[in-house]
Amino acid sequence: MKACGLVVEYNPFHNGHVYHLQQAKKVTNADCIVAVMSGSFLQRGEPAISDKFHRAKAALQTGVDLVLELPFVCAVQHSDLFADGAVRILHECKISALCFGSESGELSSFVHGYHAWKENKTKFDIFLKEKLHLGYSFPQAAKYAYEKLGLTAGDFDLTQPNNILGFGYVRAIMENNFPMEPKTIRRIQSHYHDSHLHGNIASATSIRKELLGNSELTTKARNSLPDSTIVQLDAYRKKADLWHHWELYFPLLQYRINTMTPEELRQIFGVDEGMEYRIKKMASKAMNFADLVRLVKSKRYTWTRIQRMFVYILANIKDEEMNRLKQAEIPYLRILGFTERGKAFLNEKKKDIAVPLVTSYHRDQHPMLAIEEKASHAYYSVLKAENKQTLFQQEMQGPVQI
Amino acid sequence: MKACGLVVEYNPFHNGHVYHLQQAKKVTNADCIVAVMSGSFLQRGEPAISDKFHRAKAALQTGVDLVLELPFVCAVQHSDLFADGAVRILHECKISALCFGSESGELSSFVHGYHAWKENKTKFDIFLKEKLHLGYSFPQAAKYAYEKLGLTAGDFDLTQPNNILGFGYVRAIMENNFPMEPKTIRRIQSHYHDSHLHGNIASATSIRKELLGNSELTTKARNSLPDSTIVQLDAYRKKADLWHHWELYFPLLQYRINTMTPEELRQIFGVDEGMEYRIKKMASKAMNFADLVRLVKSKRYTWTRIQRMFVYILANIKDEEMNRLKQAEIPYLRILGFTERGKAFLNEKKKDIAVPLVTSYHRDQHPMLAIEEKASHAYYSVLKAENKQTLFQQEMQGPVQI
Incomplete structure (x- = not known):
């Protein structure tokens, strides 16, 4: 079986994501979709609006076949480390292609960017440090360094969040010579930071705004979400009595x-x-x-x-x-959920997967998983005692099966 | 001026406490009353029902002249250390008598108890350890040891909380040869653990039960409290929107x-x-x-x-x-509040007081005060953001003045 990997947060899983996975399957000709997803907390340093299991379930019911957890220590990191961790997880899981959304939809600009960065790495680092010493933030300093290398021209603007992440994926694949084909598709939705809902595809940011402003799912929010997300968000809300923020x-x-x-x-x-x-x-x-x-x-x-x-x-x-933790080590794969097809994929690949497949917390677990457990506890800490207990139980029960 | 010291928690300050301080003044012939009071958390390992300042104010308005804080590290301790810390604070503050409530009202039994304990210290420790090794709790083991030394006969039952504390005070005074006259008066209220309100004197436990069961002060509770406590409890409730428990x-x-x-x-x-x-x-x-x-x-x-x-x-x-922290060291006296008379007393004694008088938290403070600050923050943590800030401010503003 041929699997295409996606790097996602699904906060929440919306119509734009459905489009992305359908296109990914098409362009990579994959039999199944493997998503590596942030868990309780996200790349931008925020709690996910609902727990990882309900988010995974929504995706599994609408096209994803296997959801792996992007460990907390990779997920809550600046984009380079986030991208690197996600690619390593997908590599461990033996996927053969990775498909990401970008503003241009042109892979060549990412590949060109990688080579330009690689050839000018020393200069890049000098430019970067120069600005960091002056008190600039990392993204600002990196932007300056990319500009100096001529990497912000035209479609390939490395100040766009999705381009930064895409560049991170391509770099991780190429630097490590992973046997994984990178692919990119053009994003059709509004810009990442857009906060207005329009049409059937809206940004996750605007959907969250709509959710957090109302205790029920509004029609506006529903229009941008697949049925599975509506069902899973409703189910979570019933159990938790809140959206996390x-x-x-x-x-x-x-x-x-x-x-x-x-x-x-x-x-x-x-x-x-x-x-x-x-x-x-x-x-x-x-x-x-x-x-x-x-x-x-x-x-x-x-x-x-x-x-x-x-x-x-x-x-x-x-x-x-x-x-x-050892730099760049992926000590386990944690499975959050799978479909029948995802299960078949895992069964086919498991002899080649070098790390243990993990489903819940346990005694003497790997330090990376111990960190995950603490983060999960922190995540559920805002719930009422009874809800906290019920929802934390999921973390011990293992993957969602569709 | 001659001051009589009291060791208190005032949780809350009630009619029994008023009786105690009036009697204390009478039997010691003191000009003023100095109370050393637990702050945010109490000897039994509980948060005080209201903050230290409103509790202190209630007492200052009804007969106490100076309230010192019993540091957290002495207050939240088993009775021996609690008593020892309180006596040391009062000694530092140059009080000349200490008056405590007991079941019998007979000081001689405490003094006799002290001598018997002192003469049989080695045996006492052997009896104590014997039971501790068998898995008994400290109070159970101590009870056994006192019984073996014949110290639980008649009025002097060392399993009664107030007798345990009284014994602790007498022992601390006598062991250290502090120039402080111990006095005891007979408690007229119901037993410490009693949880029924009756008449005008009721136990603090029963009053707290009444308060925690109702958001307003009930008539039943009011009957057992002096006006100053009613006013201060009401004021705190208005600011905090809760009773602490x-x-x-x-x-x-x-x-x-x-x-x-x-x-x-x-x-x-x-x-x-x-x-x-x-x-x-x-x-x-x-x-x-x-x-x-x-x-x-x-x-x-x-x-x-x-x-x-x-x-x-x-x-x-x-x-x-x-x-x-150095064992038995009292590095400062923290003043929670005073009346004019209390102020006059402090002015008279301050040349003899060897430690700094402290009123609020500050940079590079003594480690004991740094612990107090953390405990105070923990105490106010259950309040809403705006109330938390207002009420924590008190800790920085210094003593209550009547």
Whole structure:
């Protein structure tokens, strides 16, 4: 069987994603679709609107055959590490093609970009460091470096989030010589940051806005979602009694920061030296989460980076725990769900898969999975006691089967 | 000026306390009353029903002249350490008498008890250890040891909480030869654990029950409280929108335990080796705080001891922080409030007081005060963001003045 891999967050799984997977299947001529999906927390340092299992189920009911978890330590990272982790997971799972959405739909510009970057790596790093030293944020410094290498011309604008990720996938495949064909399809939806719903395809951002503003799924939101997502979102809402978003976590985060010493705070992954005092000072002043990010923000740190830092504080993930993980190692594949076809694919490939297939948390688990467990606990912490218990149970019960 | 010291929790300050301080003034012939009071958390490992400042104010308006904070590290401790810390604070503050309530009202039995304990210290310790090794709790083992020394006969029953504390005060004074006259008066109220309100004097336990069962102060509760407490409780309730009790803290505690590694949990003060696994296991099962204590409890640990352990987990106080404190050192006196008379007393004595008088938290503060600050933050963590900020401000504004 030939599988095409997708790197996704499905927050939530919407019509644009359905289009993407249908096109992916077409252009790669794949028998099945394997999605590697962020779990409880997302690349931009936010809690997913609903849990990983209901999100996976919605996708499995509408075309995806196998959903693997992108580990927390890869998912809640800047785009380079996010892309690298996702590609490695797909490689471990023996998929033969990877298809991503881009603004242009032209793979050649990504391949050209990779070669240009590769040939000018030393220069790129010099340009990058130059701006970082001046206090620019990483994306700003990277943009400057790409511009200097002439990599932002025309269609291939590396300041567009989807192009940045696409470049990351292509680079990870080519740098590692993975036997995986990269493909890209042109995104037909509105721009990523668009926050207006229009037509049947809308951005995830605009759909979330619609969901968070209303306790029920509005017609506007429903129009942009496949039936399976509507069913799964409704089901989750019934069990959890809420949609997850940062503001709900603010009391926990504030409590946590207020009861930590600056030294303890500095031990958290992503808290740079000196930040601990600023965070502690602002945590007792802030009235809500947005307020806290605004108070802590400076030129050097993007909003997203600060959000990721707060995810690590919330889930209590330390530098020391992250350093214990071997760079670039994928120690297991965690299966969140599969269809019959996904199961057949796994059965065919399992003799070639070098790492254990994992379905739930267990004693003496890999440190990467222990981090996942803490993050999951943090994720469900905003629920009422009874809902918390029921929903955390899913994490122990293993994959969703369709 | 001659001051009489009282060791109190005032949770809340009620008619029994008014009687106690009036009698104390009479029997010691004192000009003023100095109370050393537990702050945010209490000896039995519980949050105080309202904050320290409103509790102090109620007392200052009805006869107490100066309220000092019993530091968290002394207050949330078994009775021996609680009593020892309180007596040391009063000694530092140059009071000349200490008056405590007891079942018998006979000081001689406490003095006799002290001498008997002193002469038989080695035997006492052997009896104590014998039972501790068999898995008895500390209070049970101590009861056994006192019985073997014949110290539970008649009026002097050392299994009564107030007698245990009184014995602790007398022992601390006599062991250290403090120039402080111990006095005791007979308690006229119902037994400490009584949970029925009757007449104008009722136990604090029964009053709390009445408060927690109703959002307003009931007539039943009002009958047992001086006007100043009614005013201060009402004022606090208006600002905080709640009474503090353990169940409100359960989501924070559960979140905290669920996102800690067993190794981190073992570093918390009061978490004995081996307990960390039991606590982690039970924290994800428990539906509420009472449930969690019940699940963690065993013969060796009293309910109270487990509650104290959870206070230390909640406030994130580590062994290492506690070990940094010098045994028996009182590094400062924190003034929570005073009347004109209390101020005059302080002015007269301040040249003799060897430690700094502290009123709020500050940079580079003593580690004992840093612990207090964390505990205070934990205490206010259950409030809404705006209330939390307003009420924490009190901690920075310094003492209440009447």
